[in-house]
Amino acid sequence: MPTPPRPSPSAEKPSSWRKPVFFGLTVALAAGLLGFVSYRATAPDRPASDTPAATATGPDSGTHRELAELARRDAADKLAQGRADAPVVLVEYADFQCGYCGKFARDTEPELIRKYVKDGTLRIEWRNFPIFGDASEAAARASWAAGRQDRFWAFHRAAYAEGAKEKGFGEERLRELARQAGVKDLDRFTRDAGSAAATEAVGSDRQEAYGIGATSTPSFLVNGRPLAGAQPTAVFTQAIEAAAAEEANVGNAGEPAK
Numbered sequence: 001m002p003t004p005p006r007p008s009p010s011a012e013k014p015s016s017w018r019k020p021v022f023f024g025l026t027v028a029l030a031a032g033l034l035g036f037v038s039y040r041a042t043a044p045d046r047p048a049s050d051t052p053a054a055t056a057t058g059p060d061s062g063t064h065r066e067l068a069e070l071a072r073r074d075a076a077d078k079l080a081q082g083r084a085d086a087p088v089v090l091v092e093y094a095d096f097q098c099g100y101c102g103k104f105a106r107d108t109e110p111e112l113i114r115k116y117v118k119d120g121t122l123r124i125e126w127r128n129f130p131i132f133g134d135a136s137e138a139a140a141r142a143s144w145a146a147g148r149q150d151r152f153w154a155f156h157r158a159a160y161a162e163g164a165k166e167k168g169f170g171e172e173r174l175r176e177l178a179r180q181a182g183v184k185d186l187d188r189f190t191r192d193a194g195s196a197a198a199t200e201a202v203g204s205d206r207q208e209a210y211g212i213g214a215t216s217t218p219s220f221l222v223n224g225r226p227l228a229g230a231q232p233t234a235v236f237t238q239a240i241e242a243a244a245a246e247e248a249n250v251g252n253a254g255e256p257a258k
Contacts, residue, residue: 068224078147082123
């Protein structure tokens with residue numbers, strides 16, 4: 001895998017990041033694939049037409065189908081939206097202090113929800129991937145706690161609102177975000193955010209991200225095909241529609257949907 005270059009305005013990296021943890025050959029291949037996509041997404045002077053979408057819909061069917069199994073498809077998942085049996089699952093690994101994650105949340109995600117989640121094509125599953133220190137960790141645990149009261153996505157909107165990051169993610173600020181999100185029991189919210197269960201849930205998400213080779217935020221899987229960075233909406237549209245076509249067995253690959 002090439003040495004990661006300096007980030008471009010499509011992805012953010014922590015000031016120091018750990019190496020991925022590999023679980024067998026499949027995950028090692030996945031790490032290399034996502035690392036390459038991240039490199040392509042952040043490489044300097046990349047032509048406008050040379051987007052990661054080509055890689056996201058490439059022929060690596062064995063690896064991407066293994067990665068597709070990371071989609072939990074749990075109808076009770078508080079950090080997901082869309083039908084559990086949707087043909088396409090977008091898994092997002094993100095940090096609440098990541099400016100480009102906020103850009104995706106404000107500029108692209110609402111359009112994907114309107115166009116694909118509401119018609120049953122797409123499911124979005126969030127993974128907390130705090131890589132920018134203690135404040136990121138606290139915000140991740142707080143988002144999980146908001147989810148315990150069915151307010152994760154409202155908290156997500158409040159935390160990614162324009163200018164929200166600049167106000168920080170201290171304890172009182174997180175309670176204020178929870179209040180804005182409509183969390184009714186703020187004392188329970190505080191307890192949940194500080195619980196061992198929150199730490200375990202966030203740690204599991206982060207380990208999954210490192211395990212597939214993610215080193216920057218936001219990173220995505222679209223039915224197991226990697227996409228890195230806050231790419232233009234058209235890139236996500238292309239990846240989602242290609243994945244939906246493949247699942248319907250009318251894609252260019254000509255392979256039976258599995």
